[in-house]
Amino acid sequence: MNEFRFYSKLDLTVLLGRRAKNSRQLLEGLRHVPDASIYFHTHKFLLQYHYVTPVPPNDFAQWALLSLNDDLLGERLSSIDVVQYGNLGDLRASIMKVVEEHVEANGSRRECPPGEEFHFMASQAFIVPTPIVVHTLQEFAAHLEHVSLNSLYHHMFDARLRLGRGENDFSAWFRGIGKPELAEEVKKLDPYLHTLEGLRKRLAVLVRRYA
Amino acid sequence: MLRIEDYSPIVGQAMIYELFRLARQLEGKKIQNINSTAVGGGVAEILSRMMPLLKQLGLDAHWDVIKGNEKFYAVTKKFHNGLHGVPVEVSQEDLDWFLEVNRENAEQFEFGDIVFVHDPQPIALIEKRASVGRNWVWRCHIDSSQPNKTIWKFLERYIAMYDAAVFSAPAFEARLPIRQILISPSIDPLSDKNKDLPEEVINAVFEKYGIDRNRPVITQISRFDFLKDPLGVIKAYKMAKGSVDMQLVLAGGGATDDPEGPMIMEQVKAEADKDKDIFVLFLPPSSDLEINALQRGSTIVLQKSLREGFGLTVSEALWKGKPVIAGAVGGIPLQIRHQYSGILTHSIEGTAQWIKRLVSEPEFAARLGANGREHIRNNFLITRHIKDYLLLFLSLFYSDDIVHFS
Numbered sequence: 001m002n003e004f005r006f007y008s009k010l011d012l013t014v015l016l017g018r019r020a021k022n023s024r025q026l027l028e029g030l031r032h033v034p035d036a037s038i039y040f041h042t043h044k045f046l047l048q049y050h051y052v053t054p055v056p057p058n059d060f061a062q063w064a065l066l067s068l069n070d071d072l073l074g075e076r077l078s079s080i081d082v083v084q085y086g087n088l089g090d091l092r093a094s095i096m097k098v099v100e101e102h103v104e105a106n107g108s109r110r111e112c113p114p115g116e117e118f119h120f121m122a123s124q125a126f127i128v129p130t131p132i133v134v135h136t137l138q139e140f141a142a143h144l145e146h147v148s149l150n151s152l153y154h155h156m157f158d159a160r161l162r163l164g165r166g167e168n169d170f171s172a173w174f175r176g177i178g179k180p181e182l183a184e185e186v187k188k189l190d191p192y193l194h195t196l197e198g199l200r201k202r203l204a205v206l207v208r209r210y211a
Numbered sequence: 212m213l214r215i216e217d218y219s220p221i222v223g224q225a226m227i228y229e230l231f232r233l234a235r236q237l238e239g240k241k242i243q244n245i246n247s248t249a250v251g252g253g254v255a256e257i258l259s260r261m262m263p264l265l266k267q268l269g270l271d272a273h274w275d276v277i278k279g280n281e282k283f284y285a286v287t288k289k290f291h292n293g294l295h296g297v298p299v300e301v302s303q304e305d306l307d308w309f310l311e312v313n314r315e316n317a318e319q320f321e322f323g324d325i326v327f328v329h330d331p332q333p334i335a336l337i338e339k340r341a342s343v344g345r346n347w348v349w350r351c352h353i354d355s356s357q358p359n360k361t362i363w364k365f366l367e368r369y370i371a372m373y374d375a376a377v378f379s380a381p382a383f384e385a386r387l388p389i390r391q392i393l394i395s396p397s398i399d400p401l402s403d404k405n406k407d408l409p410e411e412v413i414n415a416v417f418e419k420y421g422i423d424r425n426r427p428v429i430t431q432i433s434r435f436d437f438l439k440d441p442l443g444v445i446k447a448y449k450m451a452k453g454s455v456d457m458q459l460v461l462a463g464g465g466a467t468d469d470p471e472g473p474m475i476m477e478q479v480k481a482e483a484d485k486d487k488d489i490f491v492l493f494l495p496p497s498s499d500l501e502i503n504a505l506q507r508g509s510t511i512v513l514q515k516s517l518r519e520g521f522g523l524t525v526s527e528a529l530w531k532g533k534p535v536i537a538g539a540v541g542g543i544p545l546q547i548r549h550q551y552s553g554i555l556t557h558s559i560e561g562t563a564q565w566i567k568r569l570v571s572e573p574e575f576a577a578r579l580g581a582n583g584r585e586h587i588r589n590n591f592l593i594t595r596h597i598k599d600y601l602l603l604f605l606s607l608f609y610s611d612d613i614v615h616f617s
Binding site (some may be wrong): 124 | 381391394517590
């Protein structure tokens with residue numbers, strides 16, 4: 001099957017009823033929340049703030065920096081390079097390690113002001129087909145500029161980590177139609193370094209090169 | 212009447228397609244909104260704008276209003292204040308009457324497949340679930356982050372009978388045995404308060420009030436109420452004005468039922484009398500176009516709230532591409548990511564400092580405003596609100612973490 005159908009993903013935000021006002025409570029939360037929550041707090045802002053560069057840090061880092069006023073913890077959490085992780089379990093372990101080490105070294109007496117607690121959330125994802133179906137790289141390149149950012153995000157980010165497919169959907173399809181070099185180039189792209197529009201342009205350039 | 216396609220140039224055709232696609236999954240389901248008033252108040256306003264759009268998407272959407280008398284609304288006013296954390300006293304007679312009115316209403320309704328109950332007034336309709344079944348969701352539009360315990364305890368037993376509860380900001384979530392969903396409110400970009408305005412309309416409003424558009428204008432649109440901190444705004448303006456020229460506009464409704472309201476208004480007026488560059492405008496409720504013009508013509512918009520429900524005035528200003536400096540309270544941090552899409556402050560001094568910086572650095576200020584507008588486009592317009600409601604309704608029928616529609 002050579003066709004590729006673009007899908008879009010729409011999220012319903014779920015409040016998990018768990019909050020943290022210091023780093024120890026953050027660690028406790030990290031230990032217990034579902035994988036979907038780890039994904040939510042390390043990715044949701046990418047779609048919400050898709051137009052800014054540099055991309056703001058993940059929610060944990062942002063909270064440590066702005067609400068806990070803890071520059072060290074914030075900086076270390078900001079430095080976690082999400083693209084290096086192939087699954088959410090490893091990503092969670094890495095975030096927990098940073099917070100755990102920080103709590104051991106510095107304690108957790110620092111608390112956020114009332115009303116600025118960290119609220120753990122997650123999302124229920126609804127994946128819907130779009131009417132856009134392509135069969136060749138030329139068609140892919142032509143339609144890429146019309147797909148929604150939700151769709152682009154779904155195939156580039158969700159597919160790899162949230163759906164656990166190990167790689168983005170575009171690379172999988174390129175490989176399937178006999179374009180393994182293109183598949184590798186797209187796989188090597190670090191999507192976290194781009195705005196979504198920037199990512200769209202970068203993808204278009206790569207695809208046209210092989211079309 | 213507005214058509215759903217009218218939003219396409221703003222949010223993109225793909226978004227409109229996605230709304231139709233989601234709505235298709237709800238074909239044949241009767242969706243019934245129930246609240247306590249058809250006019251007045253934020254809930255009625257958003258429902259009246261949303262209902263025609265839901266119907267255009269092909270949904271069998273309905274809106275019913277419960278009937279109550281003065282005594283009933285006196286009790287529900289106590290509930291409202293209690294959820295806001297105000298100390299209130301409710302008697303057993305109050306509670307009995309509240310339940311009686313809810314039960315009478317429940318007998319009159321023909322319930323839909325999805326019963327979407329807004330705010331506390333109709334909350335006890337859920338008792339009917341035992342005999343009619345259906346899917347029930349309770350939507351809390353109120354800041355319930357620090358509720359009065361007695362009121363919460365009473366309401367909690369009814370909330371727990373629903374399938375899900377919906378809150379507007381993470382801080383409003385509670386310890387509940389049911390699923391809790393976050394759905395933020397929204398603004399309508401095509402309403403009088405938010406639609407694009409010709410430059411001459413903006414100029415006319417500024418001229419009417421004698422405000423000079425050739426000099427920087429800092430504006431806060433809010434009720435004159437302690438929690439909106441108008442006196443703190445004046446202090447911040449004075450601190451900033453020591454080094455940068457500017458005018459201050461404080462515009463909003465008159466005194467509220469806040470007992471300190473009249474006193475604050477007097478102090479605001481007294482301060483304004485001392486400084487010809489402070490403009491205090493008491494605007495009637497029908498001033499949407501003027502508010503729109505004031506926001507659009509301002510250099511910076513402030514929302515220095517000490518406590519806030521959601522703070523949609525922030526979304527309104529950001530949508531107009533304005534740099535906004537706002538207190539980091541209630542739903543405001545959802546709308547502003549500090550130094551990306553606006554500025555969050557915690558003090559008068561911090562507010563003054565940022566006013567000076569943004570007036571002095573118009574390029575940085577413009578970037579914040581442009582980012583803010585994009586943030587609102589993606590997250591706080593009525594189309595996103597509709598999308599969230601459709602997903603909420605679908606979540607009553609699909610419980611998987613990831614749901615695929617083919």
